[in-house]
Amino acid sequence: MKLHNATGLGLAFAREALGRGARKVYAGVRDPSKLRLAGVEAIRLDVTRPEGVAAAASRCTDVALLINNAGIATVGGFLSADSIQSARAQLGTNFFGPLRLSQALAPVLGANGGGAILNVLSAASWINSPLLAMYGASKSAAWALTNGLRHELRAHGSSRWLRPA
Numbered sequence: 001m002k003l004h005n006a007t008g009l010g011l012a013f014a015r016e017a018l019g020r021g022a023r024k025v026y027a028g029v030r031d032p033s034k035l036r037l038a039g040v041e042a043i044r045l046d047v048t049r050p051e052g053v054a055a056a057a058s059r060c061t062d063v064a065l066l067i068n069n070a071g072i073a074t075v076g077g078f079l080s081a082d083s084i085q086s087a088r089a090q091l092g093t094n095f096f097g098p099l100r101l102s103q104a105l106a107p108v109l110g111a112n113g114g115g116a117i118l119n120v121l122s123a124a125s126w127i128n129s130p131l132l133a134m135y136g137a138s139k140s141a142a143w144a145l146t147n148g149l150r151h152e153l154r155a156h157g158s159s160r161w162l163r164p165a
């Protein structure tokens, strides 16, 4: 199993995976010293850095579940002065991050019997607001990514995991 990160929902996912008997749990974190959870192997990972993602994928060859959890949110509307810059940053983490991780780990998941990818989205994927406009756009893009991956991974057998219950 692979996920990120060291705080918030990432920490809750790691605890839950351990509690449910996952044989191995990796946590992709920018600062491994922040991770204080016994039984979890920290992997230094910034999801915006392609070379680090490739290195993590080549190290974690036994992954059967990828949780794309890393995310950032910046307040502001589409018409605010810094909206383009803000969009680039949030798309970089919230869309290109899971895209990059999914590309890097799809072959690993396939080699391990199909596996599954869990992308952490948001209500903001569907409901945009001026408070978190760019965040919503990035999470909408991540939703489209999730739908697209479902089709592309069907050949892996992974799609059975991605269907809504």
Ligand SMILES: NC(=O)c1ccc[n+]([C@@H]2O[C@H](COP(=O)([O-])OP(=O)(O)OC[C@H]3O[C@@H](n4cnc5c(N)ncnc54)[C@H](OP(=O)(O)O)[C@@H]3O)[C@@H](O)[C@H]2O)c1
Residues within 6 Å of the ligand: 004, 005, 006, 007, 008, 009, 010, 028, 029, 030, 031, 034, 045, 046, 047, 048, 068, 069, 070, 071, 072, 073, 093, 120, 121, 122, 123
């Ligand atoms: N909290 C909510 O109400 C809520 C609601 C809907 C969806 N979500 C989504 O849930 C996910 C987790 O959020 P959270 O609430 O647990 O927030 P959080 O506590 O701020 O956790 C976000 C985590 O993402 C990591 N991260 C950010 N950029 C990264 C990068 N470039 N590479 C690697 N890790 C990176 C952060 O690592 P550092 O510790 O290094 O900063 C942090 O540990 C996010 O995708 C968020 O959009 C949250």
